[in-house]
Amino acid sequence: MASAPTVPPRRSFDEHGRALPLAEEEVRRRSAEAIQALDALRDMGDEEEQRATLDALMAALNEGSLSDRPRFR
Numbered sequence: 001m002a003s004a005p006t007v008p009p010r011r012s013f014d015e016h017g018r019a020l021p022l023a024e025e026e027v028r029r030r031s032a033e034a035i036q037a038l039d040a041l042r043d044m045g046d047e048e049e050q051r052a053t054l055d056a057l058m059a060a061l062n063e064g065s066l067s068d069r070p071r072f073r
Contacts, residue, residue, distance in 0.1 A: 010026075
């Protein structure tokens with residue numbers, strides 16, 4: 001069973017919601033992690049699977065619309 005982390009992550013905003021300045025090293029680390037996450041998403045599944053998922057998502061969004069106009073064609 002996994003346990004919860006004991007050290008909270010460093011916040012990037014203060015108690016008033018204002019952005020806190022980040023060190024250049026922290027900005028680079030976060031950027032690298034974001035790029036790594038996007039690369040992992042890009043590599044998930046094959047092109048046929050991605051097309052089928054997109055088609056299903058667009059159909060579901062069109063079905064749930066309050067308007068008679070389709071969102072996607």
